[in-house]
Amino acid sequence: MGSALPEIDFQRQKQVAQALREFLPERSVLWEQEDTQPYECDGLTAYRRVPMVVALPETGAQVQQILKACHAMGVPVVPRGAGTGLSGGALPPGDGVLLSLAKFMRVLRIDPVARVAVVQPGVRNAAISDVVAPFGLYYAPDPSSQIACSIGGNVAENSGGVHCLKYGLTVHNVLRVRGYTIEGEPVDFGSEALDSAGYDLLALAIGSEGLLAVTTEVTVKLLPKPEVARVIMASFDDVEKAGDAVAAVIAAGIVPAGLEMMDKPATAAVEQFVRAGYDLEAAAILLCESDGMAAEVEDEIARMKDVLARAGATRLAVSRDDAERLRFWSGRKAAFPAVGRISPDYYCMDGTIPKKRLGEVLNFIGAMEKKYGLRCPNVFHAGDGNLHPLILFDANDPDQLKRTEAFAAEVLEKCVQVGGTITGEHGVGVEKIDQMCVQFGAAELEMFHAIKRAFDPKGLLNPGKAVPTLSRCAEFGKAHVKSGQLGHPGLPRF
Amino acid sequence: MSPQLSLTQIQERIREAAGRGLPLCIRGSGSKDFYGNAPRGEALDTRGHAGIASYEPTELVMTARCGTPLAEIQAVLDRENQILGFEPPHFGAGATLGGCVAAGLSGPRRASAGSVRDAMLGAKILDGQGQLLAFGGQVMKNVAGYDVARLLAGSLGTLGVIAEVSLKLLPRPQVERTLTFELPQAKALEQLNRWAGKPLPVSASAWRDGELALRLSGAGSAVGAAAQKLGGQAMDAAQALRYWDGIREQSDRFFAGAAPLWRLSLPSQAPALELPGAQMLEWGGALRWLRASADARASESVREAAARAGGHATLFRAAEKTRGAFAPLSPVLARLHRELKKTFDPAGILNPGRMYPEF
Numbered sequence: 001m002g003s004a005l006p007e008i009d010f011q012r013q014k015q016v017a018q019a020l021r022e023f024l025p026e027r028s029v030l031w032e033q034e035d036t037q038p039y040e041c042d043g044l045t046a047y048r049r050v051p052m053v054v055a056l057p058e059t060g061a062q063v064q065q066i067l068k069a070c071h072a073m074g075v076p077v078v079p080r081g082a083g084t085g086l087s088g089g090a091l092p093p094g095d096g097v098l099l100s101l102a103k104f105m106r107v108l109r110i111d112p113v114a115r116v117a118v119v120q121p122g123v124r125n126a127a128i129s130d131v132v133a134p135f136g137l138y139y140a141p142d143p144s145s146q147i148a149c150s151i152g153g154n155v156a157e158n159s160g161g162v163h164c165l166k167y168g169l170t171v172h173n174v175l176r177v178r179g180y181t182i183e184g185e186p187v188d189f190g191s192e193a194l195d196s197a198g199y200d201l202l203a204l205a206i207g208s209e210g211l212l213a214v215t216t217e218v219t220v221k222l223l224p225k226p227e228v229a230r231v232i233m234a235s236f237d238d239v240e241k242a243g244d245a246v247a248a249v250i251a252a253g254i255v256p257a258g259l260e261m262m263d264k265p266a267t268a269a270v271e272q273f274v275r276a277g278y279d280l281e282a283a284a285i286l287l288c289e290s291d292g293m294a295a296e297v298e299d300e301i302a303r304m305k306d307v308l309a310r311a312g313a314t315r316l317a318v319s320r321d322d323a324e325r326l327r328f329w330s331g332r333k334a335a336f337p338a339v340g341r342i343s344p345d346y347y348c349m350d351g352t353i354p355k356k357r358l359g360e361v362l363n364f365i366g367a368m369e370k371k372y373g374l375r376c377p378n379v380f381h382a383g384d385g386n387l388h389p390l391i392l393f394d395a396n397d398p399d400q401l402k403r404t405e406a407f408a409a410e411v412l413e414k415c416v417q418v419g420g421t422i423t424g425e426h427g428v429g430v431e432k433i434d435q436m437c438v439q440f441g442a443a444e445l446e447m448f449h450a451i452k453r454a455f456d457p458k459g460l461l462n463p464g465k466a467v468p469t470l471s472r473c474a475e476f477g478k479a480h481v482k483s484g485q486l487g488h489p490g491l492p493r494f
Numbered sequence: 495m496s497p498q499l500s501l502t503q504i505q506e507r508i509r510e511a512a513g514r515g516l517p518l519c520i521r522g523s524g525s526k527d528f529y530g531n532a533p534r535g536e537a538l539d540t541r542g543h544a545g546i547a548s549y550e551p552t553e554l555v556m557t558a559r560c561g562t563p564l565a566e567i568q569a570v571l572d573r574e575n576q577i578l579g580f581e582p583p584h585f586g587a588g589a590t591l592g593g594c595v596a597a598g599l600s601g602p603r604r605a606s607a608g609s610v611r612d613a614m615l616g617a618k619i620l621d622g623q624g625q626l627l628a629f630g631g632q633v634m635k636n637v638a639g640y641d642v643a644r645l646l647a648g649s650l651g652t653l654g655v656i657a658e659v660s661l662k663l664l665p666r667p668q669v670e671r672t673l674t675f676e677l678p679q680a681k682a683l684e685q686l687n688r689w690a691g692k693p694l695p696v697s698a699s700a701w702r703d704g705e706l707a708l709r710l711s712g713a714g715s716a717v718g719a720a721a722q723k724l725g726g727q728a729m730d731a732a733q734a735l736r737y738w739d740g741i742r743e744q745s746d747r748f749f750a751g752a753a754p755l756w757r758l759s760l761p762s763q764a765p766a767l768e769l770p771g772a773q774m775l776e777w778g779g780a781l782r783w784l785r786a787s788a789d790a791r792a793s794e795s796v797r798e799a800a801a802r803a804g805g806h807a808t809l810f811r812a813a814e815k816t817r818g819a820f821a822p823l824s825p826v827l828a829r830l831h832r833e834l835k836k837t838f839d840p841a842g843i844l845n846p847g848r849m850y851p852e853f
Contacts, residue, residue, distance in 0.1 A: 113687050114763040137691065157636050165634065171641065172612050185826045192761040193805035194604070194780045195648070197713070197821040198831055198849070200611050203644035224693045240652045247552035253575055253665035255554075294692060296716030352633040356552050384634035385553075424635035432638075439638050443625050448639050454833035467639065 002191035007094055012054050016075055016097065020055055023065045030054040038067050039098050040264070042083045043092040043145070044348075046395070047430055051078070051092030058103045060180075060216045068098055068184035068199045068212060071317070071460060077182065079210040081121060081153030084145045087347060087429030089156060089209045089465055096460075101152050104216060107131050113223040116175060116192060120213045121152025125159075128220060137222040140167035143425065144333050152215045158207030160425040162258045162332065163289075165383035167223065171206040178217035182456045187213060204451070207305060209427050210462040212455040226291035230301050231325045234308045235282035239263060240359035242284035245311035246382045247355060249288065254300060258289035258340050259383030260332050266339070266377035268388070270331035273338035278331055279315050280413050286313075286382065287332055289325075335379045336390070343375075343392035346405050350432075351388045351415030352424035364414050372403040386424035387415070413438050436466075439472035445470060499544030499619075500656060502558075507538055508655065511558045512841040514811040520651040521592040522561060525586025528811050529597055530650050530819045530848045548632070551576060555615060555632050557660040560592025560827050564718060567591060570664065579607035581698075583742045592656050598648025601742040602698035602709070605690075605762075605777035606783065611647035611783035613662045619646065619654035624837025651845040653838040654851065667697065667711035669718075672734035673726035674678075675706045679766045682706045685764045686778045695718045700741045701775040702748045707737060741776065748774050748783065754804055754812035756784040756796050760805035767799050783810075793817040820849060 006290055017031040030036050031053045033149035040048040057063045076096030084088060087178050090096040104120035107128070111117070112135035115263065117128055126148040142161035143149055149159070155177055158170045167173070176190040195393040220470055236242035242261055249256060262270065262278075262285050271278045288308065290300040305316055319325035329336070339346045353361050369376050375392045395398040412422040412435045422428070436445065447469040452459065461470040465479045469475070511518050515758075527533060528719040544561030551574040558567060560578065564584050571577055581601030582594045595617075600609040614693030616630030618640075630636055630643035644654055677685065681700040689696060689708075697711035707729065708843070711715045719727070729737065738747035749755065753771070760767075763778035774783040786792045793809065800807035823831060828850075835842070835853040842853060 108713075112691065112762070114761055115687075115691055116761075121822040135691070159639070160635050168608065168612065169635065171644065172608060181826065187826050187830075188824075191804060191806070194777060195598075195609065195759050196810070197806045198823050198827060199649055199653075199834060200598075200645055200647060201827070201830065203611055203641050203647075207641050224691050250552045250554060250665075253668070255665060279796075291720050292712070293695070293716045295719045296713045299713045299715045329648050336535050352631075352635045354550065354555075354633060356550065356553065381635070385734070386633075386635045419631070421631050421636040421638050423638050424633070425637060428638050428639075436638060444627050444629065444639065447621070447627055450837040451640050451834065452643075455829060456835050492633070 007324050008050070008052050009095060009416050012095065016053050016073065019069050019073060020066060020097070023263050024055065024057065024062060028056045028058065028062070028166065030056070030355070039080070039092055039100065042085040042088060044086050044088040044429065044431055047088040047091050049094050052095055054098045054100060056100050056103055062101070062123055063214060063216055064184045065098065066099060066181055067180050071183050071458070074458065074460065076463050077214070079214050081149055081150040081156070082124065084149040085153055085157060085429065086350070087423065087426065087427040087431040089427050089429035089462070091430050091465070093463070096156065097216065101150075102215070102478035104152070108217065110141055112137060114192065116219055118217060118219045121155070121218060122150050125149050125154055131242055132222050133225075137227050138225050139220050140173050141170050146335065148152035151218050151426070155215055156208065156210045157425065157427040160381070160384070160386065162260055162381060165259060166255050166257045169421070170484055173221045174202070174206060174218060174219055176219035177202060177215050177258065179204050179213045179215040181213050182458070182461045185206065188221070192219060205265055207427075209429065209466040211452055211466055212461065219275055226257075228294045228297045229289060229291035229322070229325060230297055231258070231289040231319045231328050232301060232308065233286055233328050234288060235279040235287040236312060236408070237282065237284065237314050239284045242286055243314045243355065243358035243382070244315070244329055245313065246287060247401050248311045249304060249305050252303060254307075256288050256304065256305060257385060258287065258396050259293040260287045261285065262332060262335065263378040263384040264266045266335060266379050267331070267377065269342050269377055270335050270338040273341055274330045275336050276331040277328050278468040282314065287328060294417040339377060339390045339392065344394040344396070345392075345399070347391040347393065347408055348426075349387065349389045349391070349408050349411055349427040350423045351412050351420055351458045352384070353415050353418050355382065355385045357418040357420070361387065361414060361418060365411060367409055368407050372407045374403055374407060376407070381424070381492050384424070385420065389393070409435065430465055433466070433468045434476040436468050437476050442470055442473070445473070499539055501543045504538065504540065504543060504655060505620055505624045505626065508622065508764055508843070511843045512623050515841055515843065516848045517843050520596070520655055522590030525589040526593050526597045529850065531548070531815055533848060535843070535846065540653070540655060541590060541708065545659060546570060553632070554663045555660055557658060558591050558665055559658050560590060560656050562591045564589045564591060564594055571784040572651070574748060575666045576663045577666050578613065578661065580604055580610050580613055580688040581742060582609070582610065583744070584677070588670065591659065595647055595651060595656050596651045602700065602738055602776060605699070605780060606697045607664060609647070611644045611844060614647050615642045615662055616660040616734045617646050617656055618658040618738070619656055620655045622841055622844050623738055626657070627654070630660065633663060636847060650849045652835060652849050669714045670697070670709060670711045670734070671717050671721055671723030672707055672709045672727055672737065673721060673724055675726045676704060677701070677706050679775065681781045682775060683766060686775070689724070690762065690778045693722070696778070698738060699776065699778050702772070702816040703851065710735070714773060718780055748785070751785070752785070752813065755810045757808040757810040758782040758784060758796070758800045758805060760800060764803035764805065764821055765801065769796060769799055774812060797821055818851065823850070
């Protein structure tokens with residue numbers, strides 16, 4: 001994992017800072033180490049690097065000027081939102097400019113009739129739903145960091161949340177992303193209509209981890225708030241039974257508003273933290289939510305209860321009011337901080353798997369716990385197959401850190417092997433860049449680099465993230481295996 | 495009928511064409527030959543690469559090859575009470591999955607259940623050099639690498655032969671009911687936007703000739719409660735099926751005749767456009783159809799009106815499309831399109847000109 005030692009070229013630093021000061025006020029350009037140090041990492045604190053220069057623009061025109069200046073000087077630019085990302089996507093450049101969009105905090109327009117809100121990228125996810133609540137509307141994607149993460153970061157990562165099986169990801173809930181290319185040209189991806197002429201560049205831009213363009217404005221779709229929401233909490237004495245219950249709910253033709261699972265160690269950790277009244281005897285707990293019109297929710301809850309009971313649930317409780325519903329959810333939403341309290345450090349994984357392979361993957365994780373001598377509670381977006389195993393470790397012990405990394409790598413590779421992916425919603429960033437070599441072949445990785453060049457020929461925007469070079473894959477030594485053949489036949493191996 | 499090509503044979507044809515710089519016209523059944531600019535190049539039949547590769551009802555995912563007929567997919571889904579949420583138009587009995595994704599056209603359920611692109615989870619393509627590439631996967635959430643699978647929806651085959659796709663499915667709604675209301679266009683737009691802001695199970699809407707039809711889908715209790723709130727006239731179930739078929743497949747009387755058909759994609763609340771010709775609304779007001787005069791000058795005014803309203807206009811069906819089927823792109827977007835096209839198809843042989851004349 002990364003080191004914090006700055007290796008700054010001071011002459012270059014001065015040159016770049018001065019160039020930015022030509023059009024930015026003093027408060028918007030940071031370069032002294034005491035000012036730049038707070039930007040050394042995002043939510044993935046294991047990777048740190050002090051940026052050469054931090055720019056804090058306040059207007060789109062300033063963003064444009066920064067990009068033009070950096071492009072002309074050949075200086076790398078790394079955009080950053082709230083800094084809550086979990087894959088090191090906003091790890092700063094030691095030789096470039098960290099472009100913070102933290103000052104882009106305004107809600108520009110709310111149109112309750114068209115059901116859209118136009119916001120700046122620094123607006124927090126949860127703040128959107130708060131500000132449109134008086135109109136009976138909300139913004140659906142709700143990543144667990146929603147009180148802190150910003151919509152610009154959500155766009156970069158295509159963030160999900162606990163309701164995305166029914167309501168979709170960021171890509172399904174954003175109509176337009178407005179911003180600038182690395183050359184400083186203004187560009188719109190999408191529109192306020194449901195589609196646009198030409199290629200769907202909006203779909204390409206969302207989840208591109210800040211490698212294709214810089215976002216300065218986002219138009220989000222708002223949904224009418226459901227009349228009622230209720231959640232079932234179901235206990236199972238066996239994790240595989242809980243997995244089968246998830247399949248049974250879907251097979252019954254129900255798409256729950258939320259369908260989450262926690263295993264016993266995760267439940268124990270969160271119960272200590274939030275006192276939600278979770279069943280501590282259960283091997284796994286399912287939270288299964290229904291929302292919609294009152295009559296419909298009554299119906300669906302009854303059907304889901306029936307399915308869960310037949311799937312072997314040992315205890316079933318249905319929230320009686322909204323306070324109780326939120327209490328049932330409180331533990332799941334607080335799973336990460338709760339785990340943070342029982343261990344000095346934890347490492348959160350983000351693989352997605354076909355749901356039917358859940359039992360196999362959880363057994364595999366159990367075996368890895370033994371192999372590496374580290375504990376690993378699991379929380380799981382069960383409805384869409386997105387696993388968040390949390391490896392508990394102590395970063396002060398270098399050996400534990402090493403074992404954690406190896407543990408995580410094995411789990412992610414297992415996810416690929418069962419037909420899943422190394423990242424469901426946190427992004428590749430710097431963290432999972434080596435595992436990209438397992439998931440994709442050389443030809444696909446080359447295509448990703450070519451797409452990047454189509455937008456950013458000089459490779460200045462968030463360089464070194466998300467897509468590994470082929471030589472890195474060769475060094476990593478774990479090439480993609482396709483039909484029994486290695487993916488990079490032409491490359492030397494070490 | 496051309497011979498049934500295997501994937502390897504399709505790959506060889508692309509390699510050969512790329513080497514010689516000869517354009518290929520990628521084609522399934524030809525049900526969407528009318529769409530976009532006129533096809534040119536030697537036909538490359540994709541129907542030989544067919545079949546459902548995997549289908550897991552409890553995962554809500556199906557993976558199928560490009561030549562698979564949509565009708566076959568729907569028959570298989572039917573048995574498991576599942577549907578393609580985007581309710582694709584076929585525009586012909588033999589319509590294939592590949593053509594459906596390449597055209598990227600969605601049907602009446604689009605405003606509530608999402609588009610073709612929204613349902614795309616993964617794809618395998620043959621690029622312009624015949625390389626077989628796999629993007630995305632078969633899981634709901636996947637942010638590894640750029641989302642190329644979704645980019646392919648609506649790319650009209652210009653980025654690659656879409657060989658196989660994985661799609662997210664939805665359960666079939668338990669109950670559907672259609673209500674009709676007598677309303678002028680402006681009033682219909684107002685109502686549709688108001689209803690869309692309420693938690694009602696509206697799954698489709700269409701307005702033409704002063705009549706608004708609204709389809710409700712979901713649990714019986716929800717549909718019943720909503721129908722009571724909304725009022726209107728109930729349409730007979732069999733008639734409703736025919737009605738929505740007619741809207742989706744454009745066999746409805748609105749689409750009869752030879753007058754050019756424009757598709758306008760607009761913000762749903764955009765006021766009724768003052769354009770000569772009959773209009774029809776779908777998608778809660780976000781999709782508008784216009785039967786315009788064949789006058790070439792009309793092209794400019796339709797495109798301008800759509801752009802002013804915040805959307806774009808496509809000349810969907812017309813005997814003559816010399817002004818281009820699709821709205822022109824801004825200079826920066828046009829450059830990005832050209833660069834992407836070069837990336838996927840450096841020899842420029844896949845469906846050249848079908849989307850824009852310059853590539």
